[in-house]
Ligand code: HEC
């Protein structure tokens with residue numbers, strides 16, 4: 001009896017120690033991964049590079065979906081390079097960056113960035129185009145990108161305050177089929193010509 005009880009206690013403590021150890025390893029791993037992201041996406045995902053999206057403050061669901069899409073190469077991975085850190089100037093792309101991340105890593109990193117603040121880009125925009133863009137947005141995009149595209153929990157990204165050059169590229173990727181897109185968004189996007197796209201990105205870029 002005594003032996004059985006002791007074994008039970010022993011077993012419990014082993015499980016607990018194992019649990020703590022796993023948490024520490026996972027936390028250290030997240031720090032390391034997030035450090036890599038910061039070399040391009042900036043501190044806490046508040047990118048200051050106009051061709052690299054701000055990702056801090058996006059919903060965890062949106063981030064997981066897109067990281068998985070890069071991993072499966074369903075989403076195009078345009079070439080880019082490290083902007084700071086020890087690899088500064090080295091060429092790479094998002095597919096290479098997520099290649100060795102496990103599903104658990106992806107979830108942890110997405111959780112981390114979803115808890116950061118979305119710091120809107122301060123950038124130049126064309127006020128006339130922005131006004132036209134707002135009309136297009138209200139008419140075609142507001143249904144899914146609510147409150148002018150400012151709501152993280154819509155799980156569709158937040159175009160409001162995102163960098164204009166990045167948005168321009170994202171729109172081209174959707175239009176050309178290089179990036180997966182909701183069928184209903186495709187229908188709306190097909191109604192927008194090149195000038196309309198430019199108006200839309202200026203509208204989103206005008207939101208501070
Ligand atoms: C070498 C620079 C670089 C590094 C390092 C990097 N990224 Fe990126 N990231 C980019 C670029 C450039 C894009 C835009 C690519 C595109 O148009 O698809 C991007 C796009 C993304 C997107 C899509 C955002 C959106 O709005 O659709 C997510 C999510 C993302 N990165 C997360 C991460 C995470 C997490 C890490 C760290 C594990 C990371 N990135 C590391 C350059 C980088």
Ligand code: HEC
Nearest residue numbers: 065140141143144156157158159170182184185188189200
């Ligand atoms: C039926 C719903 C729906 C409509 C309508 C819609 N979208 Fe989207 N949009 C989505 C979804 C879903 C995503 C996320 C795709 C993903 O996870 O990569 C998205 C993503 C985006 C992104 C990428 C954000 C990022 O950070 O990478 C942009 C930009 C965008 N939409 C612009 C528009 C514009 C402009 C319109 C109107 C012309 C529009 N959308 C209409 C559902 C919609």
